[in-house]
Amino acid sequence: MPELPEVEVTRRSFAEAIEGATVxxxxxxxxxxxxxxxxxxxLVGARVGAAQRRGKYLWLPLSLAGQGGGGLLLHLGMSGSLAFTAHIPEPGVHDHFDLLTDRGLLRLHDPRRFGAVVWSDSLHVExxxxxxxxxxxxxxxxxxxGAHxxxxxxxxxxxxKLALLAGDIVVGAGNIYACEALFLAGIDPRLPARKLSRPRAERLANAVRGVLARALEAGxxxxxxxRDAHGVAGSFQMQAQVYGREGEPCFTCGTPIxxxxxGQRSTFFCPSCQKK
Known part of the structure; x- marks a missing residue:
């Protein structure tokens, strides 16, 4: 599932090119x-504004002459991706939304169809x-x-870890990134959330920001x-300290991960480096 870094990488890969375009x-x-x-x-004739992100949603403002503003709220769901191209290929069976502009084609590809494209008159109304x-x-x-x-x-x-995944305290700490942040902060993912001390919460907040920043840098x-909107894959998985490394030695202490x-998700951690 695309998480916050993937959604932000996607936004950055097409936002500048499509801003100011006409549908x-x-x-x-x-x-x-x-x-x-x-x-x-x-939507034909609408002028495209600056693409924004909120959590894992993308907001694409559209100005319609004589009708005021509004925009499209997009979500990539479980398997969705956006492509932006100057070419106009015929849509495939899993291509469910096209926005053709005078700058190029923005296309949502979503095999499982859990994604969404929804019109809203603004971000502040239904x-x-x-x-x-x-x-x-x-x-x-x-x-x-840490205080927050x-x-x-x-x-x-x-x-x-489940409290992080809920997304109502901070957005973006999806499964991979929550595992990595908890390792970086030295916190056992099974620790009851209420038992996390203020100093450890500060370390975890810093770790969440650090892990997500590195993920953005890695695409x-x-x-x-x-893939981003130009078909480029990310590489953060090559930096993972614990995620996907079951049975392999911890890079810090050598203990098997x-x-x-x-919560029906796989959690990876080092039982020696991460303390309750």
Whole structure:
């Protein structure tokens, strides 16, 4: 599943090229998770604004002459990807949304169709406001620190890793990145969230930011089929300290990396370096 780094890498790979473009045609293929909310052809003539990201959602503003503004809220779901190309290939069976502009074609490819393209008149009205409700703080927001994380974890009896994955304290710490951040902070993923001390919460907040920053620099993680809008794969998986390394020696202490299941997701950790 594309996580925050992959979504941000995708945004960066097409945002500059499409900003200021004029929509020439729009096409909707098979139904996605939610309906578009307006006829695709009603987008023709719209001018594209600066693409933004909130959590794992992308917001593509569109200005429609005589109709005011609005935009498309996009989500890549479990297996989706966006491509931006000057060529206009015929859509394949898994190509479910096209936005053809005078700068190129933005296409959503989504084999499992858990992704979404939804029209909203702004980010502050339905349906956008409902879809974005409950999202935690952005990890690179200056306000995200140990104090914020500690306050969010207080009173939660679930394991600290599951609290990170919930996304209502901080967005972006998906399964891979939560495993890596907890290793970097030296925290056992099974530790009850409420037992994390303020100093350890500070270390974990720093680790979350550090891991996500490195993932962005590496172009995200490509375990199967993630590519940015120009078809370039990510390489963060080559830097993983624990994720996907069950039975292999810890790079720090040599202890074999363990894998357990938490919330139906695989958790990888070093039982010696990470303490409860």
């Amino acid at each position: 020439m045609q729009a096409r909707l293929g098979k139904p996605l998770r939610w309906p578009l909310g307006r006829e695709p052809q009603s 349906p956008a406001v409902k879809l974005l409700a409950g999202l935690g703080m952005e990890p690179f927001d200056p306000r995200f620190d 994380l500690h306050a969010g974890l207080r009173g939660r009896s679930v394991a600290v 995200g993680t490509t375990l199967r089929d993630f 363990r894998r357990i299941a938490q």
